[in-house]
Every structure is written in structure tokens, then in C-alpha cells.
Amino acid sequence: MTDFRIGFGYDVHQLKENVDFWLGGIKIPHHSGAVGHSDADVxxxxxxxxxxxxxxxxxxxxxxxxxxxxxxxxxxxxLLKEVLVLLEKSGYVLGNLDATICLQQPKINPHIPAMKACLAEVMQVAEGQISIKATTTETLGFVGRQEGVSAYCVALIQRKNLPNS
Incomplete structure (x- = not known):
């Protein structure tokens, strides 16, 4: 069995006015928020x-x-806490993750430190293991028209050091 594995995630949520905007575990002040079955934290x-x-x-x-x-x-x-339980049961821990948020408005860069701190606490890892970047689509597509938000993430996990292994 390999010691390191890589995974990829992609998601999209529609934006709607007068909805709370949760992103990276924190509430972002904005007139629109993402909609979904959960809190829609993309x-x-x-x-x-x-x-x-x-x-x-x-x-x-x-x-x-x-x-x-x-x-x-x-x-x-x-949900993230439950995913970490599943990861632990499978014998893996987070190496690092690198995520990109695609959003025209609001600007996300000022919120990245708070998101990293929140996620590090939830995941019980160092903030240095979490990279979050933000970009726009230069007004192109559904993101550019401010109809939605999308995000991408890659994660590296590694097998835990188990006794007698």
C-alpha cells in the first residue's frame, strides 16, 4: 500500500441575495451567499x-x-470533522491541501487568514498545511456574472506511522 495519496475536489454553488455566505468555515459579509442543502460552504x-x-x-x-x-x-x-474520522479509520492523515476559490465578489484575500485559522482548528492541523488562494474569472462565465462560486482543492494524505509497520 502506498504511503502518499493525492485527491482532487471541485464544487459549485449558486449565489443568491439575502443568504448567509459561509466560506472556509467563516461567515463572509456580503449581500449574497451560496445556496445548497447544507450551509453551502463550497x-x-x-x-x-x-x-x-x-x-x-x-x-x-x-x-x-x-x-x-x-x-x-x-x-x-x-461534515469535515466526519470526513477526518473516515480518513483516520482508513489509516491516513493530512499532509497538506491547496485550494482555490473562484469568485468575482466579494474579495476573499482579506478573509483567508481567518479561514485558515478556522480550518486548522477544525482539522487539528497546522495552518501551514492549508493553502487557500482566491481568483476571479475576469467577469467571464457564471462566476464573472456573480451567479455562483466555484472552488478546487488538491490534498495530499499520508499513511500514519502504525506500530510494527
């Missing part, structure tokens, strides 16, 4: 998918169906 969703994919554990929708009422409006940080 960054946490791609992190979950990247980690699950790296461990060959399918995807976030498989584990937390949007058809299941128990996940309606759920804080995505709780």
Missing part, C-alpha cells in the same frame, strides 16, 4: 471531496446525501 466541500478521493472513499454526496433531511442546513465544519 471551500469545505472541495476539501472534503479531495480528502475522500485521496483515501478512495468516494465523495461527499455519497456520505452526506442532499436527500437526507439530517444534513439540511448543516454546518459544513461538522
Amino acid at each position: 471551500l469545505i466541500h472541495v476539501i472534503c471531496d479531495a480528502l475522500l478521493g485521496a483515501a478512495n472513499l468516494r465523495d461527499i454526496g455519497y456520505h452526506f446525501s442532499d436527500q437526507d433531511p439530517q444534513y439540511k442546513g448543516i454546518d459544513s465544519k461538522l
Whole structure:
């Protein structure tokens, strides 16, 4: 079995006025927010998918169906904690992750330190293991028209040092 594995996550959420905007576990002040079955935190969703994919554990929708009422409006940080339990049970820990948020407005760079601090606490890892970047699409496409937000993430996981291994 390999000691290192890489996973990839991608997600999109529609933006709607007068909805709270949760991103990276924090509430971003803005007139629009992402909509979804949960709190629609697109960054946490791609992190979950990247980690699950790296461990060959399918995807976030498989584990937390949007058809299941128990996940309606759920804080995505709780989903991330559950993903980390699954990762741990599979014998892996996070090496690092690198994520990019695609959003025209609001500007995300000022919020990245708070997102990293929040995610590091939830994941019980060092902030240095989490890279978050932000970009626009230069007004092109659904992101550029401010109709939605998308995010990408790659994660490196490594096998834990187990006794007698």
C-alpha cells in the first residue's frame, strides 16, 4: 500500500441575495451567499471531496446525501470533522491541501487568514498545511456574472506511522 495519496475536489454553488455566505468555515459579509442543502460552504466541500478521493472513499454526496433531511442546513465544519474520522479509520492523515476559490465578489484575500485559522482548528492541523488562494474569472462565465462560486482543492494524505509497520 502506498504511503502518499493525492485527491482532487471541485464544487459549485449558486449565489443568491439575502443568504448567509459561509466560506472556509467563516461567515463572509456580503449581500449574497451560496445556496445548497447544507450551509453551502463550497471551500469545505472541495476539501472534503479531495480528502475522500485521496483515501478512495468516494465523495461527499455519497456520505452526506442532499436527500437526507439530517444534513439540511448543516454546518459544513461538522461534515469535515466526519470526513477526518473516515480518513483516520482508513489509516491516513493530512499532509497538506491547496485550494482555490473562484469568485468575482466579494474579495476573499482579506478573509483567508481567518479561514485558515478556522480550518486548522477544525482539522487539528497546522495552518501551514492549508493553502487557500482566491481568483476571479475576469467577469467571464457564471462566476464573472456573480451567479455562483466555484472552488478546487488538491490534498495530499499520508499513511500514519502504525506500530510494527
